[in-house]
Amino acid sequence: MIECKGVTKRYGAVEAIRNISFTAPRGQIVGLLGQNGAGKTTTLNILTGYMPPTEGQVLVNGMDMLTQARACKRAIGYLPEKPPLYDEMTVRSYLKFVCELKEVSRKEIPAHLEEILSTCGLTDVSERLIGHLSKGYRQRVGVAQALCGDPPVLVLDEPTVGLDPRQVVEIRGLIQRLGAGHTVIFSSHLLSEIQQLCQRVIILHRGKLIREADMAELTEPSDVLVLRAAIKGRQQELLPAILSLPCVRRVTPLKQAEAGVTEVRIECTRNTSPDAQTALFRLLCAMEAPIMQLISEHDSLEDVFLQATAAE
Ligand code: ATP
Numbered sequence: 001m002i003e004c005k006g007v008t009k010r011y012g013a014v015e016a017i018r019n020i021s022f023t024a025p026r027g028q029i030v031g032l033l034g035q036n037g038a039g040k041t042t043t044l045n046i047l048t049g050y051m052p053p054t055e056g057q058v059l060v061n062g063m064d065m066l067t068q069a070r071a072c073k074r075a076i077g078y079l080p081e082k083p084p085l086y087d088e089m090t091v092r093s094y095l096k097f098v099c100e101l102k103e104v105s106r107k108e109i110p111a112h113l114e115e116i117l118s119t120c121g122l123t124d125v126s127e128r129l130i131g132h133l134s135k136g137y138r139q140r141v142g143v144a145q146a147l148c149g150d151p152p153v154l155v156l157d158e159p160t161v162g163l164d165p166r167q168v169v170e171i172r173g174l175i176q177r178l179g180a181g182h183t184v185i186f187s188s189h190l191l192s193e194i195q196q197l198c199q200r201v202i203i204l205h206r207g208k209l210i211r212e213a214d215m216a217e218l219t220e221p222s223d224v225l226v227l228r229a230a231i232k233g234r235q236q237e238l239l240p241a242i243l244s245l246p247c248v249r250r251v252t253p254l255k256q257a258e259a260g261v262t263e264v265r266i267e268c269t270r271n272t273s274p275d276a277q278t279a280l281f282r283l284l285c286a287m288e289a290p291i292m293q294l295i296s297e298h299d300s301l302e303d304v305f306l307q308a309t310a311a312e
Pocket of ligand 1: 011014015016034035036037038039040041042043189
């Protein structure tokens, strides 16, 4: 578990982050979401002890990052924005070197190395020079060096940035697998990536933490159910009829997709009896107006992010 308590960082006159507090519980993937310059890298650099905060405290499994720095850093594997790779070394020799730096016992290094190479899909390129690898493989080596010493907490700064779509899928798969046995904190400015991988999300905006919540809680449905429907029939007849249903709060016509078909957005009260879809179906059957399409809209992380940042 890693806790960030009231952390502020000032670079001279620039206040990069202000009074940030959050907890990354054991065994969860936590996403740090924010636009460019929101303060993600600064937060991660402080969490990993790479630089000290101006104010506040970081605790790793209850240990203070300032006073018990060595023990804290041993518990964290860090993939910084620019991974510290040596191009002239082979993958294997580099990872062996990192294991030695992290004081893995010499006896354990060979088995530990094989496990990391296999986890990160690097076994086949283990004897190649890092400088000759593609960006996706270099990123895997970056993740692999974070795994050396088997730390329980992994901190990854924008791990998929600059990768091609296939490499992005591979690295996301790797993060998902690592999430099963580690606490993982990773930053991204991609909402879809955070939504896909994380159980918990922290939203930073202009150096402030504006939202922290479980992903399920953040995107859980409100008491309003929003339906989108395409119905065969005339708008002038359909709109007032739909609005007359007790469960319907508002009906908004959308652009017409094809002649004779009305597309509408319907805001309904959730959990009514009968439910909104059934009531709509019965009404339209009686009107002999076939439903061509009916879907319910879900709040996406994008909506939550836009609402939170707009409120700021
Ligand atoms: P990005 O996604 O672009 O990397 P970020 O969310 O990681 O952005 P940070 O790099 O933490 O954001 O930067 C937060 C703010 O602090 C920005 O306004 C940035 O210009 C400023 N900043 C970062 N490092 C320094 C520094 N060494 N000196 C002065 N200002 C800095």
